[in-house]
Amino acid sequence: MSIKIIADRSVCVGSGNCAFTAPELFDQSEEDGTVLVIKDVPDPDQEEAAREAVAYCPSAALSLHE
Template sequence: MKIIADTGKCVGAGQCVLTEPALFDQSEEDGTVIVLNAEPDGDLVEKAREAVHVCPSQALSLED
């Protein structure tokens, strides 16, 4: 699985970072999402799914 982030859609709400800081961070410049680990495994897979679900701008998606 791979995490895809569309920074053009990202509004910088930070829900992804709150869901799993090991996977996501935010740009200091504009607050948009930075994916720290695009191919999570183990328990992080479920956290990635949760982050996609809670993203208010639908800027995150998963690719199998």
């Protein structure tokens, strides 16, 4: 079963934890630093990194739909 990354940019504080933790899945907007999801359905070998990025998000802007 695959997971899907959900990002709520309205609550993102631009800490960059997600992009640092999983740069293959996340980036930051050049305009305001908020999260950009590069790949919303990670490959199976990227799911652990996606879960870590969600856990490290200080504003709870990220979630996973399973």
